[in-house]
Amino acid sequence: xxxxxxxxxxxxxxxxxxxxxxxxxxxxxxxxxxxxxxxxxxxxxxxxxxxxxxxxxxxxxxxxxxxxxxxxxxxxxxxxxxxxxxxxxxxxxxxxxxxxxxxxxxxxxxxxxxxxxxxxxxxxxxxxxxxxxxxxxxxxxxxxxxxxxxxxxxxxxxxxxxxxxxxxxxxxxxxxxxxxxxxxxxxxxxxxxxxxxxxxxxxxxxxxxxxxxxxxxxxxxxxxxxxxxxxxxxxxxxxxxxxxxxxxxxxxxxxxxxxxxxxxxxxxxxxxxxxxxxxxxxxxxxxxxxxxxxxxxxxxxxxxxxxxxxxxxxxxxxxxxxxxxxxxxxxxxxxxxxxxxxxxxxxxxxxxxxxxxxxxxxxxxxxxxxxxxxxxxxxxxxxxxxxxxxxxxxxxxxxx
Numbered sequence: 308x309x310x311x312x313x314x315x316x317x318x319x320x321x322x323x324x325x326x327x328x329x330x331x332x333x334x335x336x337x338x339x340x341x342x343x344x345x346x347x348x349x350x351x352x353x354x355x356x357x358x359x360x361x362x363x364x365x366x367x368x369x370x371x372x373x374x375x376x377x378x379x380x381x382x383x384x385x386x387x388x389x390x391x392x393x394x395x396x397x398x399x400x401x402x403x404x405x406x407x408x409x410x411x412x413x414x415x416x417x418x419x420x421x422x423x424x425x426x427x428x429x430x431x432x433x434x435x436x437x438x439x440x441x442x443x444x445x446x447x448x449x450x451x452x453x454x455x456x457x458x459x460x461x462x463x464x465x466x467x468x469x470x471x472x473x474x475x476x477x478x479x480x481x482x483x484x485x486x487x488x489x490x491x492x493x494x495x496x497x498x499x500x501x502x503x504x505x506x507x508x509x510x511x512x513x514x515x516x517x518x519x520x521x522x523x524x525x526x527x528x529x530x531x532x533x534x535x536x537x538x539x540x541x542x543x544x545x546x547x548x549x550x551x552x553x554x555x556x557x558x559x560x561x562x563x564x565x566x567x568x569x570x571x572x573x574x575x576x577x578x579x580x581x582x583x584x585x586x587x588x589x590x591x592x593x594x595x596x597x598x599x600x601x602x603x604x605x606x607x608x609x610x611x612x613x614x615x616x617x618x619x620x621x622x623x624x625x626x627x628x629x630x631x632x633x634x635x636x637x638x639x640x641x642x643x644x645x646x647x648x649x650x651x652x653x654x655x656x657x658x659x660x661x662x663x664x665x666x667x668x669x670x671x672x673x674x675x676x677x678x679x680x681x682x683x684x685x686x687x688x689x690x691x692x693x694x695x696x697x698x699x700x701x702x703x704x705x706x707x
Contacts, residue, residue: 312593312613315620321345322354323624329370330363330552332559333596339378346378355386360626361552362439364390369437395436398425402435404493405443406524411462412447413527417455418515420446421530422498422539429523430530431560439553442494448511449478449499456484456497464488464495471667474680479504480661501539502546505657507578509535534570537561541587542580545615545649547629548622548642549590558587559597568602575606579651585612586649590619618645663687668694 316324325345328334358364368387371379402425412419422445428438447455456466464486470477483498500508517532531539540561544554575584588607591597593616599607606612621627627638634642650658665683669690675682683690 311617312620315617315624316594319624320353321348322350322357325349325354326357326361326363326367326552327594329367330556330559331596332563332598334370339374343378351380351383355383357626358387359390360628363553363556365394365437365439366432366556391436394439398428398435398438398440400491401425401440401443401493402523404491404495405528406526408443408445408495409528410526411458412445412455415454415458417447417451417458418511419529420511420514420518421521421528422446422501426521426523426528426530427557430519430521431557435523438557442496444483444496444498446498446501446511446514452484452497452499456486459486459495459497462488463490467494471671473665473667473670473683476664476666502542505661506654507580509538509574509578533561533564533566534574537566537571538574538578538580538584541584545583545586545619546646548627548645549587549619550622550627550629552594552623555587555591555595558591559595562588562591562598562600566600568600572603572606579654581606582609582611582615582651583649585609586615586619589613589616594623615649618648621645 316327319327328337328342328345331337358367364387368384368391372384372388374384405421405424405426409419409421421443424440424443425435425438428435428440432438460466465488467485467487468483470481470484478499480503482500482503483496486495486497487493488495499511502508514531514535515529517535518529519532521528521530530536537558540554540557544558547554549555571584575581584603585606585608588597588599588603589612592599592607621641622629629638629642633639647655647658663684665680665687669683669687670680672690672694673683673686
């Protein structure tokens with residue numbers, strides 16, 4: 308399978324291959340005078356498009372700003388500099404807002420863990436400007452969700468996610484709600500679990516007990532501990548098909564730190580993420596020459612991890628953006644299949660059983676008083692069949 312990955316890489320565009328060359332963890336050791344062939348016949352506009360799509364232009368600019376103009380056109384370096392400088396202001400704005408939110412939530416006695424954003428940039432890269440972020444992600448206990456929402460509304464945030472729910476399925480089917488601040492142009496996601504259901508999730512209490520304090524501000528901002536951060540980043544990246552190389556670069560930076568790999572191995576197994584962790588380690592090693600811990604060699608070199616890694620190349624090589632909906636049918640179908648392949652056997656069983664639990668669409672199709680919502684369980688197969696029949700009828704009408 309390693310050979311298959313290498314063959315796939317050879318079919319990447321020259322621009323993507325060059326981008327991976329710059330992102331390689333061993334870039335500092337490379338002799339560029341022997342790599343001039345890589346820079347021939349490059350479509351620099353497409354190269355810039357790749358850096359924007361994969362959100363890696365800050366670290367890329369730092370690595371190429373001193374390069375000889377014979378290798379990279381000055382206008383390309385100038386563009387990357389513009390992106391880099393704009394990102395500095397964005398990260399400073401998000402950092403300031405993160406500190407403000409932390410202060411207010413602490414006053415409200417709402418324990419808060421910051422998941423990504425500028426805090427992660429400072430932690431993994433040593434400089435908040437070397438990682439991009441478009442929002443603030445925080446994790447809080449689910450019992451504090453209502454108070455957090457009220458607090459944010461009072462601060463001028465507007466709730467963007469209005470989740471339809473029946474029988475409180477939102478608690479496990481979803482994992483965050485989104486708020487937007489119209490004046491500050493800041494998006495903030497409040498998480499009550501790290502991953503959407505059905506899945507195994509670490510309890511907030513365990514995560515809080517192992518938390519780390521960020522040094523990015525004078526006021527305490529708390530983030531996930533190193534081992535928990537690894538689990539979160541690999542599950543998040545896998546769920547998005549590693550469609551942005553930024554997430555793999557995060558893994559590359561994290562695995563170079565002094566992590567307790569035996570602890571990570573136990574956590575991966577406990578939370579049904581072994582195959583996902585193996586996929587991340589294998590992809591990062593093959594594409595970025597990242598460190599591969601010997602404690603997890605059996606996992607990262609397993610046939611399933613390699614197969615899942617190959618499956619992720621579908622997203623990486625063709626600029627798939629999963630955030631733009633509706634997705635093209637081919638991509639949507641592939642993504643559904645890939646997500647299912649990422650699951651362990653237990654997760655697949657739980658996922659299939661979850662279809663038996665009523666959906667909000669059932670309540671919309673056949674409204675019942677709340678006290679009778681339990682009837683949606685026996686009614687679900689009938690309601691599903693009715694909706695399916697209506698959908699097929701509509702498709703036939705479109706064809707004719």
